[in-house]
Amino acid sequence: MRTAAAGAGEHGALAHNYHPLPVTIATAEGSWVTDTGGRRYLDLLAGYSALNFGHRHPTLVDAAARQLGRVTLTSRAFDHDLLDPFADALAALVGPLTTGGAEGGPGTAVLPMNTGAEAVETAIKTARKWGYDVRGIAPGEATIVVASGNFHGRTTTVVSFSDDPDARDGFGPYTPGFRVVPFGDVDAVAAAIDDTTVAVLMEPIQGESGVVVPPDGFWPALRALTAERDVLLVADEIQSGLGRTGTTLACELWDVRPDLVTLGKALGGGILPVSAVVGRRDVLDVLTPGTHGSTFGGNPLACAVGLAVVELLGSGEPQAAARALGSSFHARLAGLVETDLLDGVRGVGLWAGLDLDPARGTGRDLCEALLSRGVLAKDTHGSTIRLAPPLTISADDLETGLSALENALTALAHDR
Known part of the structure; x- marks a missing residue:
């Protein structure tokens, strides 16, 4: 499945920080990829x-191609003609994150970055500065409550509050200022909050x-708790957001509006890294010129693609597809549990x-x-894998993938 020159563990100068499956992808379109030997796989x-939105979505590729012929980078030393339209459109898509703010209006602000980890780092810096400037917390004392089992990226600050030994071990000394509590336990969050706490990030x-x-009541209770304690609620929607769960933001599943939201991954349309922190303007306004920035953050090419992504989501069609296909998707997966081919299944929308x-x-x-069997998926921990089909996948292709899954599970059961 791989060429001889690119077999497992034979990557020449490439650092060995990944253990990919033995397939080398050469081309891709929609929900399908093709390897260097010409075999197709359902992604x-x-x-x-x-x-x-799948591989090489025509609307997104067209937006990128048109922008490549105009201008790709100005740095933030200068404005460009897509920066404000992108920010306005993304603010409108996310909606108001403060009481009384008009949709996309002055109550919501957007800070564009590149990678998801950068967005999380930006949210952490913003929350700390808000704590010092607005709450009057003593310098260097700000704390943030986070959840066990979290994944927010791989920077040194972020892995400081990870409990995954692969991500954390060997990278100290670690950044202080984080308190880890069990995910889904609002009482533990309440106990961890004190006068130094600036945010809950989950x-x-x-x-x-x-x-x-998490339990259905967790996020509504978290929202009530953080509002009562004057603590920011920060939702990392880098994987869960932008249609994956059948809603624009996963927080909408519980009718919760955080103070800050981090977005990434799908915001770049699978073409380039695009991320952003979207949040209350009064919070993001603690960042003033010179306090934070990024050479490539909000670059013209990123804004062109990001704007096209927001327009696709603005139609509501990707979210509706995730809800409609997600229903049959989870019903079929539940059947695999009932027949003892799987131990358990969790998820929502087109995510499991x-x-x-x-x-x-x-x-x-x-x-x-x-x-x-011609299907791509990825393991995460132990005997757990994740499935996250493109929101544009057809019902027939999804059935093809689920049939292959049942076949693979049956074969594993017979082999053991």
Whole structure:
């Protein structure tokens, strides 16, 4: 499945910080990719939600191509003609994040960055500065409450509050100022908040941990608690946002409006890294010229693609597709649990975490079995894999993938 020159562990000068499945992709279109040998595979990973609109979506490719012929980078030393339209459109899509703010109006601000990790770092810096400038917390004392099982990126600050040993171990000394509590436990969050706390930062649904969905009352209770304690609620929607759960933001599943939202992955349309922090203007306004920035953040090419992504989502069609296909998707997965082919399934929309009986193999074993049947997926921890099909996948292609999954699970059950 790979060329001899690019076999497993034979990457020449490439650093060995990934253990990819043994397939080398050469071309892609929609929900399908083709390897260097000409074999096609159905992509049920979609770049960890970066490819919500599939590979090379024509609207997004056209937006990028047109912008390539105009201007690609100015740096933020100068304005360009797509920066304000992109920010205005994204603010309108997300909606008001402060009481009384008009949709896309002065109550909501957008700070564009590049990668998801940069967006999270920006949200952390913003929350801390807000705590010092607005709340009057003593310099260097700000704390942020986070969840166990979290994944917010791989910078040194972010891995400082990770409890995944692969992501964390060996990268100290660690950044202080974070308190880790169990995900989904609002009483633990309440106990962790004190006079130094500036924010609660969590994923609405934990992706890297295996698409872990919290109890229904958790996010509404979290919103009430943080409002009562004058603490910012920061939702990391980098994987869960932009249509994946059948809503524009996963927080909408519980009718919750955070103070700050981090977005990324799908915002770049699978073409280039685009991220942003969207939030209350009164909070983001603590960042003044010179206090934070990015050479490539909000560059013209990123804004062209990001604006096209926002327009696609503005139609509501990707969200509706995730809801409609998600219903049959989860019904079919639940059937695999009922027939004892899977130990458990979690998720919402076109997003699911699947637990395989460890006696039958690891998540890697299942992904390799799927690969041999022409389907791409990725393991996450132990015997858990994630499925995140493009929101543009057809019902027939989704059925093809689920049939391959059932076949692979049946084969693993018989082999053990």
